[in-house]
Amino acid sequence: MSFSQRLERAARLVEAQLARILDIAATEGVPSRLVTALRHATLGGGKRLRPFLVLESASLFRVPPEAALPTAAAVECMHCYSLVHDDLPAMDNDDLRRGQPTVHKAFDEWTAILVGDALQAVAFSQLAGPQAYGDAATRSELVHGLALAAGLGGLVGGQYLDLEADKLGLPAQPTAADVERLQAMKTGALIRFACEAGAILGRADAAGRQALAQYGTLLGSAFQIADDLLDVEGEAAVMGKAAQKDLRKATLVSVLGVEEAKLRLARLEAEAIEALRPFGDDAEVLRDAVRFVVQRRA
């Protein structure tokens, strides 16, 4: 299978899993309008990079895709929740996401808040239920890692810093280190966890887990710089969201300039590929993922 076929397979698998979760919710009496809003938030496309990273990092340890799927779906639920809340009027106030109206536009604000709240809870119930993984230690480690990636040192803390800079004007002159810290929390923590999750699922030794965590950290940084470069160079039509919008916030591109940011991106690309050395040829798909993230145009 080529890289793009594997990426598509991961997207197909995780969408089917998310659809199954919501089908079950519908049969259990969850109000139909809420289920429709949850579908809108989770089944609206996207590259599904994070679930792909879970499946492929698990595959390094011979964990089959179907065994990694509850974790992949949990990570994607968490990602989707963060997008729904970030888009809210009180936060980034975005009308479009993946070329579609955001949840608060398609429904309303209170529904969007509850959709995000529900997706965070669903992420954890996915991981902690005995049907997901027979081994309770694995379940607990996954929950703990995901909770840390979601919390004050992860998604929430990063979004807070991002909005603080924007809404309270702090700090007035962010340094590259300020921006890197923010992005390591807002984007990096969940991508890192997606990669580390494969090691948890595969009961990897400390060195294997550390290598994947390092890979995830570097990949997350590369992803963010590539995204910021896209915002500068991209067109709204290609991306399905308002281009340039993120420029009101400090990025490494705005702080360092385009050329320096591109150099940094190339360095991160090399380092992320290097981090996979312990896994030899088995890690070729994850190497391709680095190239994909660095070169993507939408």
Added chain:
Amino acid sequence: MSFSQRLERAARLVEAQLARILDIAATEGVPSRLVTALRHATLGGGKRLRPFLVLESASLFRVPPEAALPTAAAVECMHCYSLVHDDLPAMDNDDLRRGQPTVHKAFDEWTAILVGDALQAVAFSQLAGPQAYGDAATRSELVHGLALAAGLGGLVGGQYLDLEADKLGLPAQPTAADVERLQAMKTGALIRFACEAGAILGRADAAGRQALAQYGTLLGSAFQIADDLLDVEGEAAVMGKAAQKDLRKATLVSVLGVEEAKLRLARLEAEAIEALRPFGDDAEVLRDAVRFVVQRRA
């Protein structure tokens, strides 16, 4: 120790635990304004009924308070998150909570959304970390139970039904069964979990766990009717929140009338006390909790 002393002890213990969690967050570089908002959301008083129920149900199985405390704090984090989000302008739009400005009033809306999001993540990281409970099966069971109580069949689903009735006018004429279903999700699920958590912590047998779950269900229903009666009869000054406000929503009091609601409350009181029979004299504090919930005046 008298009942009120035990209730106060639980409140003191859980406040100290919440303060510790936030002190650690502050030392780990969480922005100070966010920590202040988290303190506002969690340390502003309240009866701390849910943590009390965790500690006392655990105590039936000789689990000491300090061992039950991470679970008690996790349940209270989840409760506080739900209050912060329920108070938001897009939801119930409340300005006061426990006599203090709500989080979005004291800070702003985006901070309040993130405070709630963070508290949900913190609840799960509390439970799943190896420092909380050595036994991974216990950790997983607690996480799974809390996630279900928080999710579509619990807090989120209940709040959705409540707002749907209010904002979309559905259903036009709610029956007592509609209201009971809503309240079992919105209030009941977390109170039930607080009681069941003691059985999980104590590795109780199926009968013991079932008895506590049943007790929690009945207590949750009694709590809600008592609360609705207070809204009808109470004064804003006594309760520290706008009395009568909840009347725009259907309650068992508005559907059944005050007298029928009081009869139902008395029946629930008797049934909740009866559910504790298997625990004999050990459950006297939990019996007192029923009387406290039924008779409270604020």
